[in-house]
Amino acid sequence: MKNGSPRGFTRRSFLKGAGVGAAALGLAGAGTMLSADGWLSPAEATAEPSEHVAYLCHQFHCLSGCNLKCTVRDGRIVKIEPNDACREEDQRICLRGIAEVQHVYATDRLQTPLKRVGERGEGRFESITWDEAIKTVADNLKACQEKYGETGVFIRKSTEASVANGIEWLNMLLRAESGGNWGLDRGSTNGLVPGVGLMPHLYKRPMTEWPQAKTILMVGHNLCESGMTFSKYMFAAQEAGAKVIVVDPRFSVTAQKADQWIPITPGTDPALMLGVVAEIVSNGWYDTDFMTANTSFPFLVDRETGKVFSDETAPLQQVDKKTGALVDVKDPVQKKVVYPPYVYDSATGAKALYNADGVSPTLEGEWTIDGKQVVTEFTLLKEWIAKEGYSAEWAAAETGIDADVIRTLADEYANNGPAYIDFGLGGPDKYYNADVLGHAMGIATALTGNYGKPGAGLGFFGGIEPYPAANVVPWKIPDEFVPGDTGVAMYEFPDMGASCPVHAALTFGDCFTLEAANANKFLEWVKTLDFFAICDIYHSSVVDYADIVLPACTKFECDEAIHHLRESMGYVSLATKAIDPLFDSKPDLQIERMIAAEWGRDIYMPKSYSEYAHHLLDGASGNVEGISVEKILANQGVWRIGGQDQAVPPSQVYGTPTTKFEVYYQNLVDQGHAFPVYERAVESYPDNPKRAQYPFQFMQGKTRFRIHAYYSASNWFREYMDPSVNISPADAKRLGIRTNDDVRVYNDRGEFVARALVNPSIMEGTLFMAETTYNHYYKKGFLQNVTNDARNQRCYEMKHGPQILYNDTLVNIEKA
Amino acid sequence: MTRLAIAINMHRCIGCQTCSNACKMENNVPMGMLWTRTIAENCDVTDGAVGEFPNLTRTYLPMACQHCENPACQKVCPTGATYKDDMGRVEIDYDKCIGCRMCMAACPYNVRVFNWNDPNRDPDFNYGDKDVPVRSKGVMEKCTLCKERTDRGEEPMCVVCCPTKARIYGDLDDPNSEISQIKRQRSVRILLEERGTKPQVFYFE
Ligand code: SF4
Numbered sequence A: 001m002k003n004g005s006p007r008g009f010t011r012r013s014f015l016k017g018a019g020v021g022a023a024a025l026g027l028a029g030a031g032t033m034l035s036a037d038g039w040l041s042p043a044e045a046t047a048e049p050s051e052h053v054a055y056l057c058h059q060f061h062c063l064s065g066c067n068l069k070c071t072v073r074d075g076r077i078v079k080i081e082p083n084d085a086c087r088e089e090d091q092r093i094c095l096r097g098i099a100e101v102q103h104v105y106a107t108d109r110l111q112t113p114l115k116r117v118g119e120r121g122e123g124r125f126e127s128i129t130w131d132e133a134i135k136t137v138a139d140n141l142k143a144c145q146e147k148y149g150e151t152g153v154f155i156r157k158s159t160e161a162s163v164a165n166g167i168e169w170l171n172m173l174l175r176a177e178s179g180g181n182w183g184l185d186r187g188s189t190n191g192l193v194p195g196v197g198l199m200p201h202l203y204k205r206p207m208t209e210w211p212q213a214k215t216i217l218m219v220g221h222n223l224c225e226s227g228m229t230f231s232k233y234m235f236a237a238q239e240a241g242a243k244v245i246v247v248d249p250r251f252s253v254t255a256q257k258a259d260q261w262i263p264i265t266p267g268t269d270p271a272l273m274l275g276v277v278a279e280i281v282s283n284g285w286y287d288t289d290f291m292t293a294n295t296s297f298p299f300l301v302d303r304e305t306g307k308v309f310s311d312e313t314a315p316l317q318q319v320d321k322k323t324g325a326l327v328d329v330k331d332p333v334q335k336k337v338v339y340p341p342y343v344y345d346s347a348t349g350a351k352a353l354y355n356a357d358g359v360s361p362t363l364e365g366e367w368t369i370d371g372k373q374v375v376t377e378f379t380l381l382k383e384w385i386a387k388e389g390y391s392a393e394w395a396a397a398e399t400g401i402d403a404d405v406i407r408t409l410a411d412e413y414a415n416n417g418p419a420y421i422d423f424g425l426g427g428p429d430k431y432y433n434a435d436v437l438g439h440a441m442g443i444a445t446a447l448t449g450n451y452g453k454p455g456a457g458l459g460f461f462g463g464i465e466p467y468p469a470a471n472v473v474p475w476k477i478p479d480e481f482v483p484g485d486t487g488v489a490m491y492e493f494p495d496m497g498a499s500c501p502v503h504a505a506l507t508f509g510d511c512f513t514l515e516a517a518n519a520n521k522f523l524e525w526v527k528t529l530d531f532f533a534i535c536d537i538y539h540s541s542v543v544d545y546a547d548i549v550l551p552a553c554t555k556f557e558c559d560e561a562i563h564h565l566r567e568s569m570g571y572v573s574l575a576t577k578a579i580d581p582l583f584d585s586k587p588d589l590q591i592e593r594m595i596a597a598e599w600g601r602d603i604y605m606p607k608s609y610s611e612y613a614h615h616l617l618d619g620a621s622g623n624v625e626g627i628s629v630e631k632i633l634a635n636q637g638v639w640r641i642g643g644q645d646q647a648v649p650p651s652q653v654y655g656t657p658t659t660k661f662e663v664y665y666q667n668l669v670d671q672g673h674a675f676p677v678y679e680r681a682v683e684s685y686p687d688n689p690k691r692a693q694y695p696f697q698f699m700q701g702k703t704r705f706r707i708h709a710y711y712s713a714s715n716w717f718r719e720y721m722d723p724s725v726n727i728s729p730a731d732a733k734r735l736g737i738r739t740n741d742d743v744r745v746y747n748d749r750g751e752f753v754a755r756a757l758v759n760p761s762i763m764e765g766t767l768f769m770a771e772t773t774y775n776h777y778y779k780k781g782f783l784q785n786v787t788n789d790a791r792n793q794r795c796y797e798m799k800h801g802p803q804i805l806y807n808d809t810l811v812n813i814e815k816a
Numbered sequence B: 001m002t003r004l005a006i007a008i009n010m011h012r013c014i015g016c017q018t019c020s021n022a023c024k025m026e027n028n029v030p031m032g033m034l035w036t037r038t039i040a041e042n043c044d045v046t047d048g049a050v051g052e053f054p055n056l057t058r059t060y061l062p063m064a065c066q067h068c069e070n071p072a073c074q075k076v077c078p079t080g081a082t083y084k085d086d087m088g089r090v091e092i093d094y095d096k097c098i099g100c101r102m103c104m105a106a107c108p109y110n111v112r113v114f115n116w117n118d119p120n121r122d123p124d125f126n127y128g129d130k131d132v133p134v135r136s137k138g139v140m141e142k143c144t145l146c147k148e149r150t151d152r153g154e155e156p157m158c159v160v161c162c163p164t165k166a167r168i169y170g171d172l173d174d175p176n177s178e179i180s181q182i183k184r185q186r187s188v189r190i191l192l193e194e195r196g197t198k199p200q201v202f203y204f205e
């Protein structure tokens, strides 16, 4: 045979797939069904391969939403690359987009509807027809609704980059409970909402302004791995002269690329930021003009009650943007009316409303007014720092960072601006004290004025940019259909006993092990459900617990020529079909329609992706004027939303009731947290007696090889990565652990076995593991078995409620 | 003349392996083989580090055929299968390759991969560019500088896909090309310069 033969269809593996049609699937046993070998659809045996190109917007849980171009040859996906109809700047891709060439066909694909035949968790199934599967799901959900009401049913699409193309129909149409607060990625955000308004992690200015900064402080954010496609802006900033400083307990890729890496004792980030705040204040490095004009620092507080001294005769009002009418302002967390605060007007020597014309607020001082002892928030801040004893030295003792390093950090942040604080949504966000960190970062920002202008800011950067929303025509369903809301968060279900509102569940993707900690406990609760069905693409960690399994197809597969329409990162993107659904899988829209039809409610949904796209685009206007299905298809499935090219003007209007940067949280006065008060991690604090048994701090974080657990099944990635625990050389030596040894990681909650990697990047006393991998790739257990499910009660007073404390976890490790 | 090459910005390289996977896809590279690998220099685990915590360094080094001006592999190839083409690329004529693996032993950069068995592809069909020839058992392969793409005037796939734009592709014989300017102006690292192989691929800070 000629070595360099042209491509043909002579290979044995091709023949294996031939002749297997969907009709044969129902006969297959569960064992063979879990392997994709031999199930690939046969190609046309033509001499000339036929190619076509499809377009799609890839994932959204990586926060990159890359628009991709996919070449299909003879019915198989062969090539994936950036969509070159986007601006060059926006042509993005990463290894996960590329590796879909294999991952779409991975052996973990769920192939047919399945019915459980063994015990829950055992993973024994037999294949059934779609009709039987849908009927079983509907019968069971209806039985549950009858017995417990509509909110007895739980329906949610998970964070897994999966079937969820962005819209959740069924929780609305069936008025199902959808599990309230996520408990994920909102730890620091909780502590910032009262300061700057809703969604404070989403900064309102673009990352393209990073090169205008002089100092960029990244707190627990591994941008160069978790936000690969946006790390180019960090490099551009460095090349323009910015100093990038990374705080991370681990020598992450971003720490490696930084101009300065500050290793920190895990879970002590709030102490570092409080040290920075204290140094800014004690050295006078704050910006009094900014503080006076744009923050609540001059507001007066009643010493006795701790409440903001306000004019209680008339609530604060704002012009409603939609109606133009004056309406009462509500605070973003409690939704209560707010009264306008007083300041001390230096011109008149008397109290004045903070927003009175010509008022000249005083930043520091204490007065007796109306028989009350009142003091400015800034004076209170100074007292509070003195009382708590915060300083660089204090923070050094807690964080393990040199006091001089902390002082220099404060100096550079305050005096070498403009400056950013960029915080990660993992790392420090997943400890008990994350809200304290958020609040402290807010105060550092309010003191220095690093907000609302090019080259300065505070938030999470790396994917979620302030893109305009497209003026498309939204799909409406009747108002009567809204998700049920019992006010309970999903992560609380297992602790509720008989009072748990939920008795049956239908999840799209794995919610139960990706959005909760302490998996053993959570899965015990799942076992008690009257019914549990999952719709998923892959055999994810929770599939074995389901009664019915519905196989969805990937974003590359569709049963019609055009696929999902969505907005992504400044574009409207209309996906086209790359290939037919593999095996007996279906697009999630069709699966949701089939289920909704059992209630006669499919009539409220689009019949097809095509109908949906036409509805949204026919009649679209404004910033997408002129768009149509035909035109977007002619432009490779993408359409850039208009109005993005003007520079964002600087702004000092905050999303708070007063529109100022508020630093003092009066709703937390009773809890002693009006200003951020340091507290330690709840489990992994240094002198926890549990450390005698479980001396290691266990951390997890993002890896380039996953989006949550998605891509666990990628055989291309399995050549690089399997479930493995990174341990420091010193600890490994002491325990006789070597790279590639199997190790057992355990605590009271559970255990797992993975491979050890002895890695100098890891701090002694800590372990690091990439989040996460389907449980069947482990020798035993999986990482969520050990994670901490404690909750911070204080956070019930906050916008996003208690967060899941994945990193606030102690374990022990030994050779397996 | 033309001397095509790639320059790699070592500060911008985040070790993400996108280039490795893009190359694998584009060139139909089988399982267990890669034409370009991104290693963390002197580390024995993925994303390891050199030194003792916290005094650590890590250098990612994407490693593929260096397209040498004086290729050690070509010198030892008994059949002329490995050759330097008129675009300055080191290429393999798969039909002439007899699988003796002399080139593999001679390459100081260890970037050649050999089909010891029938190639095992996952997914089990030919993916990538339809013009890329399929290699069979007993044949050597390595980075071709995306010959089929660069012949068409396109950039190599690793260059297109690199998310940080760490890879610069161009003609070293064109003094105005970006890559020539970088070579003149930046501090450049040539791998194993002492071997006299004169790599065209180079690294810069
Ligand atoms: S997974 Fe990678 S290619 Fe896909 S959208 Fe995210 S960053 Fe882009």
Ligand code: SF4
Residues within 6 Å of the ligand: B008, B012, B013, B014, B015, B016, B017, B018, B019, B020, B038, B060, B062, B161, B162, B163, B164, B165, B166, B167
């Ligand atoms: S794709 Fe670019 S950044 Fe990623 S490893 Fe390759 S050269 Fe480095």
